[in-house]
Amino acid sequence: MTENLDSLPLSDRLAREIRNLLISGELPAGQRLSEAAFSERFNVSRNSLREAFRLLTKDGLLRHEANRGVFVAVPTIATILDIYRVRRMVECGALRQSWPRHSAVTSMREAVEVAKIRREALDWVGVGSANMFFHESVVDLADSTRLSDFYERIAAELRLGFGLLANPEQLHAPFVELNDKIVKLVEEGMADDAAREMEIYLNLSERTVLKSLERHGE
Structure with a gap:
């Protein structure tokens, strides 16, 4: 029972798509996420993707490392x-x-x-x-x-x-x-x-x- 995805901003829809990949087990803890690969996969701009990454980082699902990129978080x-x-x-x-x-x-x-x-x-x-x-x-x-x-x-x-x-x-x-x-x-x-x-x-x-x-x- 979730809200209609079409009513959400693009960044929120992207965040939910990536979250579903986490739930399905496709993205394991510690994996680095390539902006280029994900932009191509979802056919979106890197700016939209970065906003989605920011939302997921805020939720504790991703982490950003300076000069290294974005990684799937490892739970403590x-x-x-x-x-x-x-x-x-x-x-x-x-x-x-x-x-x-x-x-x-x-x-x-x-x-x-x-x-x-x-x-x-x-x-x-x-x-x-x-x-x-x-x-x-x-x-x-x-x-x-x-x-x-x-x-x-x-x-x-x-x-x-x-x-x-x-x-x-x-x-x-x-x-x-x-x-x-x-x-x-x-x-x-x-x-x-x-x-x-x-x-x-x-x-x-x-x-x-x-x-x-x-x-x-x-």
């Missing part, structure tokens, strides 16, 4: 702790007010089924993308465009943290079944139970990501 332990603090408030809150026939429940179920298919193919990047869509759908249960837009920014930072794992299977494999359990509870009208399961899920996920950051030297 403090960032991850704060992200999960926000996720517990937003996702568990959205689940508590959920109802089985909400359209977002269908999206949650679809995300789980896609994750299962990608897991069978050992496509852990694909599993990760399906997982991100699952959690975006959870937030959509709140029926708040502003909240869903805010969560997109959180999701991009989170995916950067996921990208630091040496073994992505370690993170994503166990959570496919946990996602399945959560959506089943929502489908059965057990909103409070779903919220409790999500809190357990987020605690486990947080510990896994923090361990990977510690090994990364943060």
Whole structure:
């Protein structure tokens, strides 16, 4: 549930496109972004692209280094702790007010089924993308465009943290079944139970990501 992209200024649309690349895992933490390559990719001027980079830098997703260029940010332990603090408030809150026939429940179920298919193919990047869509759908249960837009920014930072794992299977494999359990509870009208399961899920996920950051030297 996001606002109409056509109503946004060009720089904002570009920022959202780049943020989606971060969420999908296409742009890993620490990668340098070429102005020339991205200007050609999106068929925009470098001035428009620089404004988009500035917006993403303000959001903490990119960093500018003098005489070196623009790089994808590497999350810190403090960032991850704060992200999960926000996720517990937003996702568990959205689940508590959920109802089985909400359209977002269908999206949650679809995300789980896609994750299962990608897991069978050992496509852990694909599993990760399906997982991100699952959690975006959870937030959509709140029926708040502003909240869903805010969560997109959180999701991009989170995916950067996921990208630091040496073994992505370690993170994503166990959570496919946990996602399945959560959506089943929502489908059965057990909103409070779903919220409790999500809190357990987020605690486990947080510990896994923090361990990977510690090994990364943060």
